[in-house]
Amino acid sequence: MMRCPNCNSKDIGKIGSHQFYCWSCFIELTVNGEKMSVYQVEEDGTLSSLDDLFFSEAIAPQIHANGI
Numbered sequence: 001m002m003r004c005p006n007c008n009s010k011d012i013g014k015i016g017s018h019q020f021y022c023w024s025c026f027i028e029l030t031v032n033g034e035k036m037s038v039y040q041v042e043e044d045g046t047l048s049s050l051d052d053l054f055f056s057e058a059i060a061p062q063i064h065a066n067g068i
Contacts, residue, residue: 028041
């Protein structure tokens with residue numbers, strides 16, 4: 001089961017083929033293979049990337065390596 005990387009909630013809804021939404025902290029997640037991107041939904045409906053807060057350069061290769 002998927003958990004939100006921000007609040008660790010399991011309250012995740014699927015909104016597209018590779019898109020998910022956390023109903024606890026209101027962020028959008030995109031999963032493409034082994035890569036996850038995290039976005040904040042702005043008041044006007046646009047998405048702002050939060051990847052720099054969740055995934056640093058040092059962590060990204062470890063995430064990729066775990067899937068191999």
